Amino acid sequence: MTPAELAGQAASLAHKAAALAQNAAGFAAEQAVVHTNHPPLIYLFAIFVMAVFVGYYVIWSVTPALHSPLLAVTNAISSVIIVGAMLATGLPGDLTAHTFGFIAVTLAGVNIIGGFLVTQRMLGMFKKKAK
């Protein structure tokens, strides 16, 4: 390979890189416009880490006698995923998104009502000694 050829290739590479960089910048700008509404990841992650710690201490304080109701109620509250399903169903979007959203709303609905009811049923049975 002659120096001239090398230089030629380098030049073409540089040209491509410049084009790529321009594309990337454009893409980033587009992203920035679209995503200004989403909270920054680090902020969400901070909340997540705190919640894991809160969960750790709260769960260890649960009496072993109530571990079954604990399973049922955590199941019920994790169905708060319904808020995502509701936004997917109710905000403007395509039919596919709306259909998937509706299915998720229904599934979460089973869990919310069923989960809280069965927890209430279980807890209602725990009685103290009648004196």
Added chain:
Amino acid sequence: MNSTTDPGITVAYLVSAVLFILALRGLSHPETARRGNLLGIAGMAIAILATLDHPGMLLGGAAVIILGIVIGGAVGAIVARRVNMTALPQLVAAFHSLVGLAAVFVAASALNAPQSFGIGTPGHLRLESLIEMSVGLAIGSITFTGAVIAFAKLQALMSGSPIIFRGQHKLNLGIGILILALVVMFVISGGSQTLFWVIAALSLAIGVLLIIPIGGADMPVVISMLNSYSGWAAAGIGFTIGNVALIVTGALVGSSGAILSYIMCKGMNRSIINVLLGGFGTDSGAAALVGASGDKSVKSGSAEDAAFIMSNASKVIVVPGYGMAVAQAQHAVREMAELLKEEGVEVKYAIHPVAGRMPGHMNVLLAEAQVPYDEVFELETINNEFSTTDVVYVIGANDVTNPAAKTNPASPIYGMPILEVDKAKTVLFVKRSMASGYAGVDNELFFRDNTMMLFGDAKKMTEEIVQALNK
């Protein structure tokens, strides 16, 4: 357009999250638990109402949402009211599967309409949202099929015995690596539909493969683990759509399930890896009858003998196990205890952490039979009382009382914490046969002089004792 732009909605989600924490906090005592549950319901209502009030919500969309909640809620209400308390473990497994599936569908719809959540446009999603979405999708799928298999095992739709084949773990590892590689490709692609569903399919397969090698009696760990997974899946979706309530709840549920898994594993003195690799136990104790015990003699007695011994005791401890649940003997046990108490006998119940098919299973069954919760004690609290106890009535439990766990390092259950029933003056064992327990090990307690075997169905035997006590 996004929920987080409106401070009102964000505050509502934060309030929900706090109410959920309070709901779990209430479970520290049966007295406060019911109020806690109501707080949880309030938290959920706030989250749903706030979302319905979202400024971008279409009127037709809101109607469809309410329709979905009504349909789903009706199904949930019927199931929750009708379910038999013995069938709770499979109900919880079924509910877990729904959370997993809901996570998959929310992820799918976020992929199709990312603008609704402010995470990009179709085919051009933000990098971190794609990663978060993959996490929610993969864990959600695993939770779904894993919980379906757990349900099938608990409902006896499939055998509870472990399903093991050659190269199983290598296969799982291979699929796991493949999923990781596909996630990377998915993220680079900006949100390819095809890759999304391939990841879903492989994760669904992993869910099945992870649970089939785990035996029926390890179900307390499986259920706790699936509980944890459903939490992490919810958190993954929470990150994707930037929702605080979902992230906090996911973290709470995730840690809850993880802690329960830890407690269950500790109750069996096994590592979580050991449980996950599976293959432990046979589920049907009868098959694992140990021949070596054939020549040793056991003392067996009748219901009348048992009634006589117990009514002359001053303190009786009942040790229930999964066998009591299977035979639905909890009501008869409570009746027996009532009669004994009338004769002036002190009656308590001792619960091993892994008794039953889900954490706290025995406590719920005893509560259902109207046994007061202040007569029911955990292993650590009651273990030093056995030495001052006249009679222990073991019903449907075996391995959790086996002294070999303390004395025989060669035993598969060595190191497992046990209820030290061998320290009591007399041990009554209600059993259908001499078959060994789930772990397939012989229980030397059966052959001791102060042990009396009561052969028969747990419920029938207890009812006969009740009759004898009534005479």
